[in-house]
Structure formats: C-alpha cells, structure tokens
Amino acid sequence: MFDYNSKYIDIYNDQILGKYATHLASFAKKESKIVSNDLNPWPEKESIDCLNFISILSSENKLVYKEFNKDSSFLLLKQSKPSKLAIVVAGGGYGCVCTLPEALPVAVALYKQGFSALTFDYGVKDKAIYALNDLSTLISFLEKNERELNIVISDYMVIGFSAGAHLVGSLGSSNLGYVQSGLPKPGLLVLSYPVITMLEPHCHIGTRNNLLGLSPTLEEKEKYSLELHVDNDYPNTFIWVCKDDNVVDSSNSYLMEKALKKNNVIHDLIAYPSNVHGFGIARNTVASSWMERMLGFYFDKCRK
DSSP states (O other): OOOOTTTTTHHHTTGOOOOOHHHHTTTSTSSSSSOTTSSSSOOOOHHHHHHHHHHHHTTOEEEEEEEEEETTTEEEEOOOOOOEEEEEEEEEEETTTOOOIIIIHHHHHHHHHHHHEEEEEEGGGGGGHHHHHHHHHHHHHHHTTHHHTTTTEEEEEEETTTTTHHHHHHHOOOOTSSSHHHOOOOOOEEESSSOOOSSSOOOOOHHHHHHHHOOOOOOHHHHGGGGGSOTSSOOEEEEEEEEEEESOOTTTHHHHHHHHTTTTTTEEEEEESSSOOTTTTTTTTTTTHHHHHHHEEEEEEIOO
C-alpha cells in the first residue's frame, strides 16, 4: 500500500504498478516524496489513494496498458461492460507529462462515474511536434479495439490540462485535427486552464519553445494557434480556467471562447476566482465544481 511517506521510486519498485511507473511518473525525480508540499495545487494526497485504487484494479485484471512507442502509452481503467470513453491528457508544457497528479485522479473519478477512462502519455521536448500524431494513433487504436476494451467510442470525451489542453484542442482544429486524420468526431473536448495561442502577447513561451523550438516562424506560430483554426465542425467544448492564472495567461481561454462563439460551436466557459494554475481534479478548492459542471454539460449537450 502507498501512503504519504511513499516516494516515486516506490512506484517503480512496486510488484503490481512497476510496469506502469514510467507512464505515471516519468516527470518526477524518483527519490522525491509523492506528497511533498501541501501548497502544491496538484492533489498529491489524492494521488496516493489513486495508486492504491488502480493497484486493486490491476489485481482484478481491470487495467489495460499499452505502449505505442517509447514516448506514447495509455493506461485504461476498464469497465465490466461497454461504457462511454473518457481520455485524460495531463500537461507539463510539452516538456513532460504529469500523469499521476493531474490526469490519474480525474480518470479514477470518471471511472467511478461509469466511464471507461484512460490516461495518455505523448511525445515531449524534441518529440512534442509529434504529440498530435500520438493522440491520433491512440484514438485509431481505440476505435479498432472498441469491443475488446469495453469502450463506446461514440461521443467520446477528451480532457486536457494546460499544454495537454493544447494537444486536445488541436484534435478539433480544422487544419490538423480529427477530420484531417479520418478519426471519429469527439463528443466533447475539455480544455482545462489551456494553452491556446502561439502568438504574442498571450502565448506561454516555455510551451511554445518545447513545441516549435526557440525561433519559430510566423507561419509555424499561426499553424499551432488554435483560435485561428476553429470552424463550425469543431467539437463541443468546455473550458475552465482561473481568472488570474499565474502561469498561462487566462486570455488564452477567452481567445478560444471568442473563436467558438464566432463559429457557433456549442461551448461553455467557467472562470474561477483564483490565480492558480495546475489544479487538476481541484477537490477542496474554489474550482471544485468543474467536473460536476462539465459532466452536466456533456450529458445535456454532447451525449446522443
């Protein structure tokens, strides 16, 4: 059992979860404690509960893990019967993927709500430009193995955080997204405190550097600025952000909202009164209602 004294190295050494350790914790120093700082907005203590929960699922053969390449993998919490699918994509500025603290608690919560839920790792740093290919490969695989995995691909939900939200938002874009890849249209994209634009003055420079390099051309910046590639086929979208986000300018969210509204895309945006970036599941914070409100939006507007 994991507890508040556990370190990331304990995941690697665990008999059950060791084979998922890189997927869950590649972003962290192995000797660091999982619960290290109560001021961190990530729900580190909840991560402990989630590790113990998926350990039980693994012993019950309810976890499915697959590596597509050394940079891309998924971990599915498999339901006993065919269930709606939720893909959860952590952020990390395209420099790492913070799956354990940011994505896993959300996947576990959605699994407990009856969804087939999975976390997804993708290429970062010099491989970040291929991250959308990684996501497309995942969705294609899930579509082809729908019955075996007990997932229902129709109206599937994709949830992204920060740079992970940029990746998720790219899936809907007119120039790079699901239409271009021949993938099924998502029922809902959830953009959590998202990176949207690669253009000044609102871009997050670190994320852009990892995705496009230190000296991107204007053409490259525009190609990956999501607000420029929304059309009326863009999937239904739910955005949530903190008004005074101290890492990624909240103007990113408002730029996306403006583009969605212009193209008559069904959407909602919630801005919470905080300066925090990286809330994740956000329990016991000012943003704790985001998942309930997102699910209400999904069942009301997105699910057929």
